[in-house]
Amino acid sequence: MKRLIPLILETLDRGLTRVNPLVAAALWHLRHPTRRGVLKACAALPLLFVLYVLVLIPFTPGIGDIRKAKIEQPARILSADGKLLAEFKPSNREWVKLKDISPNVVNALIATEDHRFYQHFGLDWRRTASAALHTFSGDRQGGSTITQQLARNLYPDEIGRAPTLTRKLKEAITAFKIEALYTKDEILETYLNTVPFLYNAYGIEMAARTYFDKSASELNVLESATLAGMLKGNSYYNPVLNPERALQRRNTVLAQMVKFGKLTPAAYQTLSKKPLRIDFERQTEPPGPAPHFAQQLRKWLAAWADRNDYNLYSDGLVVRTTIDSRLQTMATQAVILQGNQLQGIANAAWGSRAGCSNGKDLLATFLRETPDYRAAKDTGLSDDDALKRVSANRGLVQSVCESKTRVQADFLAMDPRNGQIRAWVGSRDFSQDPFDHVQQARRQPGSTFKPFVYAAAFEAGAKPSDTLLDQPVEIQLAGGEVWRPGDEDEPSERPITLRDGLAYSRNRITAQLMQTVxxxxxxxxxxAMGVRDSPLEAVPSLALGTSPVTLKEMVSAYGTIANLGGYVEPVMVTRIEDRNGEVLADFAPTPPQQELSADAA
Known part of the structure; x- marks a missing residue:
């Protein structure tokens, strides 16, 4: 390396001398430094540093961005009649004012993370210098103030995550901006409401509920110290998975509180000996009156916001949907009622209240699919002994039976004139069944698919009064198989009109009509009429609904019949406004596409 650098300089010197005498002179001075030149270079370093900082300022979050972050407003989803259906928040967070947070939390936080918080203006020079010295000596330490941490938490993308000088400078600049705009109490309040605590809990209020089943205002010294201790490393000091580390870290926080006068030594001696007591429970957001609808709408709205440069979680968008809250309530009640009635019938048919019982072959099949059975087999047990072991676990058997025999129901109501969705219920219970059976589940539609066969026939010139014989049907399939569709009764050999064939859902008549069309x-x-997402297998048995489709597609296609052959794409939103009520997008009903003649419809 010592020989390489002079060689490079010499090469540059020879090449650039011919180009520019000033460059050549500069290179000569670089190779033959004088004391005066070294002093000039040292004096220029601070100036270069200041210039670099000035260059970075435009690449840090602006004052307006910081203000918007503080007054973050999630998108509000409203029904057609003005009722709140959902709020799209970026995380599981509930904002609480600083006066509603236990002073123990503030004391533990400041003593541990930034004990000169009230003396600095965003950057603690003493702590930064100390951290730098320790880092250079091989003992890496953090020197970020609470304000710097807040800047990093609020703007991870703008500031960056790499452990570089540029990132630290951008972080410090943003911290200075925050300090210029907000009071210390506002900074503390914002920090405590935005810091993450694992398990999708953001902010001190959700952390208090998650780990101690209480509000942030009720946290005692030990609980506050435990949560403050997590901030050094959420996963490493996770009190659920790493209780011993969390206990040691909690006591470190207590010691810091003693050091800075927030706790007496006597209290420390007593408190540090107490065990780590947590009351853990994951927090979930209330589902709202139309949770499956909101789930699908979030995907659509996120794409719209990206295309139009809006933030779904902070710009305060107001989304006016097509849902009628009264119809939604009635639809939800209807699905619950019908689902429960069908479940009772299913349970009776299966022979027990849980839906299945011991001693049945099908239950054994279900149990063989469980991890418990596989674990029993891994210990060397035979099939019979492994089944006996898992069958003895009544809780497991009941859980397996309920999951395997749970009946599902779903509901969609749409105005066929304009495609506006009025009610959407994706399952019997969103908290238990979050899977959306309206748009995600594909099931064989069975006889409800028959109208498309008759529609195709009417479109081709057939009339409802035309007849076909009610006779045995045999249709040759590819591969030499024969399809023999039948009905509950025997063939009558009598002519049946197409009107009656559809009205009475006659399989033999429909199959013959499929052969004709x-x-x-x-x-x-x-x-064309609305089954536009699911693949349809063009085979004879399609007449009886063998290709799986979604409920949304079927409602859309039936809407085309009700709209006299005019297809209208289902819509969920009528208007999007900003937080001040200004209309950003208006979704007027689209003209129907005539996919079926009015006469055929």
Missing amino acids: GPNKVARLAR
């Missing part, structure tokens, strides 16, 4: 035409028409 052709599966491809039926599949194309069903897609």
